[in-house]
Amino acid sequence: MNQVSQSITIGERRIGTNEPCFIIAEAGVNHNGSLDMALKLVDVAADAGADAVKFQKRDLKQLYPTGLLNDPNSAEWAFQYMLPILKQTELTDDDFVKIKAHCDGRGIRFMCTPWDETSLAFLESLGVLAYKVASADLVNTPMLDSIVRTGRPLILSTGMATLSEVERSVAFLKEQEASFALLHCVSTYPAPFESLNLRMIETLAQFNVPVGYSGHERGIAVPVAALAMGACIIEKHITLDRTLPGPDHPASLEPGGIQRLVRDIRNVELAMGGREKHLSTMEMLNRQVLRKSLVAACPLSKGTIVTRDMVAVKGPGKGLSPQRLDELIGTVLERDVAGDEYFTEGDLKVGVGAVIVTENLHRPWGLKARFHDLADILEKKPQLVELHFSESDVDHLFEPPLKPYLQQLFIHAPEFSDSRLLDLCSMDDEVRERSIALIQRTIDKAVTLRQHFAGPVGVVIHVGGMSMDEPIRDRAKLLQRAVDAFKQFDAKGTVLLPENLPPRPWYLGGQWFQNVFIRPEEMIEFCQETGTGMTLDISHAQLYCNIYERDLREFVRICLPLVRHLHLADASGIDGEGLQIGEGVVQWDDLLTLLAREDFTWVPEIWSGHLHNGAGFVEAINRLGRLGGL
Numbered sequence: 001m002n003q004v005s006q007s008i009t010i011g012e013r014r015i016g017t018n019e020p021c022f023i024i025a026e027a028g029v030n031h032n033g034s035l036d037m038a039l040k041l042v043d044v045a046a047d048a049g050a051d052a053v054k055f056q057k058r059d060l061k062q063l064y065p066t067g068l069l070n071d072p073n074s075a076e077w078a079f080q081y082m083l084p085i086l087k088q089t090e091l092t093d094d095d096f097v098k099i100k101a102h103c104d105g106r107g108i109r110f111m112c113t114p115w116d117e118t119s120l121a122f123l124e125s126l127g128v129l130a131y132k133v134a135s136a137d138l139v140n141t142p143m144l145d146s147i148v149r150t151g152r153p154l155i156l157s158t159g160m161a162t163l164s165e166v167e168r169s170v171a172f173l174k175e176q177e178a179s180f181a182l183l184h185c186v187s188t189y190p191a192p193f194e195s196l197n198l199r200m201i202e203t204l205a206q207f208n209v210p211v212g213y214s215g216h217e218r219g220i221a222v223p224v225a226a227l228a229m230g231a232c233i234i235e236k237h238i239t240l241d242r243t244l245p246g247p248d249h250p251a252s253l254e255p256g257g258i259q260r261l262v263r264d265i266r267n268v269e270l271a272m273g274g275r276e277k278h279l280s281t282m283e284m285l286n287r288q289v290l291r292k293s294l295v296a297a298c299p300l301s302k303g304t305i306v307t308r309d310m311v312a313v314k315g316p317g318k319g320l321s322p323q324r325l326d327e328l329i330g331t332v333l334e335r336d337v338a339g340d341e342y343f344t345e346g347d348l349k350v351g352v353g354a355v356i357v358t359e360n361l362h363r364p365w366g367l368k369a370r371f372h373d374l375a376d377i378l379e380k381k382p383q384l385v386e387l388h389f390s391e392s393d394v395d396h397l398f399e400p401p402l403k404p405y406l407q408q409l410f411i412h413a414p415e416f417s418d419s420r421l422l423d424l425c426s427m428d429d430e431v432r433e434r435s436i437a438l439i440q441r442t443i444d445k446a447v448t449l450r451q452h453f454a455g456p457v458g459v460v461i462h463v464g465g466m467s468m469d470e471p472i473r474d475r476a477k478l479l480q481r482a483v484d485a486f487k488q489f490d491a492k493g494t495v496l497l498p499e500n501l502p503p504r505p506w507y508l509g510g511q512w513f514q515n516v517f518i519r520p521e522e523m524i525e526f527c528q529e530t531g532t533g534m535t536l537d538i539s540h541a542q543l544y545c546n547i548y549e550r551d552l553r554e555f556v557r558i559c560l561p562l563v564r565h566l567h568l569a570d571a572s573g574i575d576g577e578g579l580q581i582g583e584g585v586v587q588w589d590d591l592l593t594l595l596a597r598e599d600f601t602w603v604p605e606i607w608s609g610h611l612h613n614g615a616g617f618v619e620a621i622n623r624l625g626r627l628g629g630l
Contacts, residue, residue, distance in 0.1 A: 006209050008153040008179045010130040011109065013051065015181065016210045021227055021265050024111065024132070024155075024235040025050040025258055026214075028248050029089035035098065037240060038091065042102050044238055048258040049266075052109035054132055054235070055099065057119035058090065089246070093122060100126050120146055128152065132235075135159030135187050138169050145176065153179040155233060157214050158204070159187030170207050181210035181233055184226070190251035191216040198222070201229045216251045220261040224268055236261060270574070278576070284607055291317030293342050294328060300337040305330065311343070318611055319343050345612040356380055357622050360629025364408065364601040367617050368610065371396050377614060378405065385453075386410035386460070386603050391417045394441050400452050408601070409453035410497075410565065412460040413442045421507055423464030424485040425478035425516060435464065436485050447492045458495045458565055458601075460535045463526075465516035466507065472515045479516050479526060486530040497565050498526065499535040502543045504575045511575065518544045520558035533564035539578055539605065542571035542586050552586065553594055560594075566602035568624065578607030580616065581623040592628050602630060 007016025015022045025045035031038035038055070045053035091099075096112070103110035113132045114120035120143075123131070131150070135157040137143050147154050156173075158166050166182070173180050184200045196217060204211045212233025213226035223234045237252035253261060279287070297312040304310070306328055313322050319342025320328060327348055337343070366384030369377040371393060377385060385407050387393070391414045416422055422435035439461060446457040463482040465472075472478060482498075489496065500523055501514045517523055518540070527534050536559050538552075545552045570584030571577050581588065581604070604624075609616025624630060 008130075008155075008181055008210055010052075010153060013109075016232055017230075019232060021231070021269060022052070022212070022233045023050045023262055023265060024233065025053045026235050026237040026252075027053055027055050028237055029056055030237065030239045030244070030246060030248055030252055031055075031089065031091070032244060032246055033089045033091065035091065035095045038095065038099050039102050040240060041238060042099065042106060042108065044240070044255045044258060046103075046106040046108040048255070049262045050108065050258065052111045053103060053238075054111040054113065055091075055096070056113045056115065056134075057096065057123060058115040059118040096122070096126065114143075114147070117143070117146055120150070124150055130154065133157065135161065135185055139165055141169070141172055144169065144172065144178075148173065148176045148178045153181070155181045155183060155212070155235075157183045157185040157187075157235075158200075159185035159214070163203070166204070170209070181212060182207060183212045183214040183233060183235060184231075185214040186216060189216050189247055190218050193217060193222070196222060198226055198229055201226060201231055205230055218251060220253065220257060220264060223261060224264050227265055227268055228272070234261075234265060278573075288317050288608065289315075291315065292322055293317055293319030294322055294325060295319060295340050295342055296337045297339070299339045300333055302333055302336050304333045306333065306347075312340075314340065320345070320347070324348070345615060356618055357625050360625040361621070363599065363630050365621065365630070366407065366410070366601065366603045367614060368412075368603055368605060370610075371398070373610060377610075378407065380614060380618070382407060384408040384410060384601055384603070386412055388412040389414050389442060389445075391438065394438065394445050396445075398449060398452070404451065405453050407453055408455040408458075409446070409449060410458040410460060410601070410603075411442060411446050411449075413439050413462070415462055416508065419508065421464065421466065422462070423466065424461075424482040425463060425465035426481065427477075432481065432485065436488055440489055443489060443492060443494055443496075446494045450494075456493065456495050458497050458535075459491075460497050460499050460565065462501060463498050463517050465501075466505065466512045466514050468510060468512055471513045475516050475522070479522060482516070483526060483529050486532070495564065496530075496532050497535040498523075498530075498532060499567070500537055500540050500544075500559070502537075502540040502575065502577050503547050504543070506575065520555045523559060524562060527562045533562050534559065535565045535567060536560075536563045537567040537569075537605065538586060538591070539567070539569040539571040539584075542584065543574060543577055546571070546585070547574050553590055556591065556594055560598050563598060563600050566595075566600050567605040568602055568620065568630075569605045569607070578605060578609075580606055581620045581627075588624070588627050592624070592630065595630060 007014055027041040031041060042053050100110045109129060111130060111132055112123050112128055113134050114123050130153045131147050133154050133156040138156060138158060138161045182204045184204055186195055201211055201213060210232050213223060213231040214235040215223050223236055227234060237248050238258050239249045239252035239254060242249050242252060242254055292313045292315050295312050295314045297310050300310060308329055311328060328343055331347060364383045366382040366386055367377045367380060368386045368388055370388060389411055417438050422438060423431055424435050426432040443459055446459050450457045465478045501517050503514050503518045505512055505514050523534060541555050542552050545555055570579035570581055570586045572579060572584040604617050604620035606616040606620045
């Protein structure tokens with residue numbers, strides 16, 4: 001399929017390939033001549049998140065001969081039916097002024113189809129940003145010429161037209177150097193599915209202008225399919241009630257329908273992605289859980305030359321991939337390997353996970369660990385260690401060292417229990433109380449471990465406030481529930497550090513909406529009310545900035561006065577968290593300069609950074625050091 005190669009701009013909104021689909025909610029004449037209904041249709045479009053709401057404007061005296069207007073019976077039956085409807089649905093000029101003002105107040109673009117020169121002149125006085133040309137006027141070159149002379153972009157429907165007629169109008173508009181787009185359209189109401197011929201979108205794309213789809217069929221499936229075929233504009237009629245009298249109501253969407261259409265279009269846009277294959281955060285987790293690794297089939301001694309019968313394949317995917325079996329065979333082991341122990345990158349002598357260069361590390365730095373690999377992590381001599389707890393770790397029987405460790409201890413509190421997320425914000429009292437109880441047990445565990453480490457113990461806490469299917473609008477109530485929960489905790493001398501969260505996190509096999517503790521302003525307000533500092537996760541912050549088009553430096557600048565602990569990783573897209581330093585969109589040079597102003601502790605939080613003897617963590621620290629350090 002040929003791709004649309006040009007774009008048009010409506011106000012500040014660019015429309016074309018690789019731009020968000022421009023969604024037009026067509027009110028048309030479905031107001032039935034009532035200003036009140038017209039204003040309600042504006043509200044329906046705005047509430048659904050449409051980009052524009054479109055009406056129609058006619059001067060019947062200019063459109064039709066006087067004799068025909070006076071005696072509709074002298075014309076075809078269809079005109080006898082339509083003319084009374086057109087007369088009944090006429091709105092006054094003053095009505096349109098009020099509609100335009102209401103659109104401005106609701107933050108949605110007002111569009112209108114002028115059916116004649118008089119209507120065009122009036123709409124120009126309203127300051128319309130762009131014009132929609134009805135299918136009936138595709139061949140009306142004098143009218144097209146008048147619209148082009150306004151200097152505004154136009155969107156032209158192609159219903160009722162042959163391809164040769166479309167070609168002539170396109171040639172005319174290009175001669176005029178007009179800014180325009182084409183919409184595939186089938187002008188029957190409602191249009192049967194077998195007549196829609198969506199592949200015409202591919203044909204129209206050959207004109208090298210933005211192409212969209214104006215749908216008159218029932219339902220919302222076809223516009224979504226048109227989007228997937230390359231449509232960058234979708235127009236669909238809306239109504240307050242599909243049973244109302246009038247020609248367009250049966251083929252229109254009621255409020256719930258247009259809301260679902262906008263939702264599905266935005267979701268499909270996210271799903272379209274690009275031509276390169278990227279792994280989601282949940283896929284990366286599933287790789288570890290479900291994939292297999294190369295393990296020792298029996299105990300092997302240092303100096304052993306690895307043969308095929310010494311290697312087995314077992315899960316999970318924490319060691320060398322089975323694809324690398326040929327690389328492993330014939331290597332000489334430089335360590336003892338127990339039976340069923342994973343082979344690692346280090347066994348291939350690629351020099352991973354070796355030395356941390358500390359020359360440019362000026363603030364207390366550390367590494368993340370679990371109880372089972374704590375000894376290995378401490379061998380790298382970090383200044384602090386952050387234990388990421390599961391629910392079972394709260395009851396772990398810790399074997400104390402002969403002498404207290406020199407490292408400071410941080411504990412990342414569990415995020416779920418019994419396969420259910422913890423949520424201090426939950427409106428479900430049982431969920432909230434269960435969450436409070438487990439985090440208090442985590443604090444109590446931190447107190448028992450404190451004597452075996454240096455300095456105070458920090459406890460990193462996720463406040464919750466997530467939802468699965470739709471965002472929660474009343475964020476203030478969620479935050480207040482979390483504030484009240486924090487005030488119930490007995491810190492017992494530990495340092496409680498709520499952490500900022502990613503806007504679209506992956507939890508328990510699905511992607512969720514994170515409703516609170518993603519915005520810097522609400523984090524500051526929360527910490528001030530609870531009397532705590534915070535853990536600032538740079539990867540999470542960048543994901544928020546990606547979605548909400550904010551600057552990461554400003555985000556960090558707002559939070560810095562209350563930051564006590566940092567999680568450092570790169571990020572990309574809407575959910576690409578925990579990336580290696582320099583492999584996402586974080587501008588590290590600027591960020592490190594900003595961070596140099598404050599004191600804090602920090603750890604790298606690279607996804608799967610603990611694997612292969614902490615290779616990812618070591619690489620992250622060394623990359624940060626080469627960038628100037630912390």
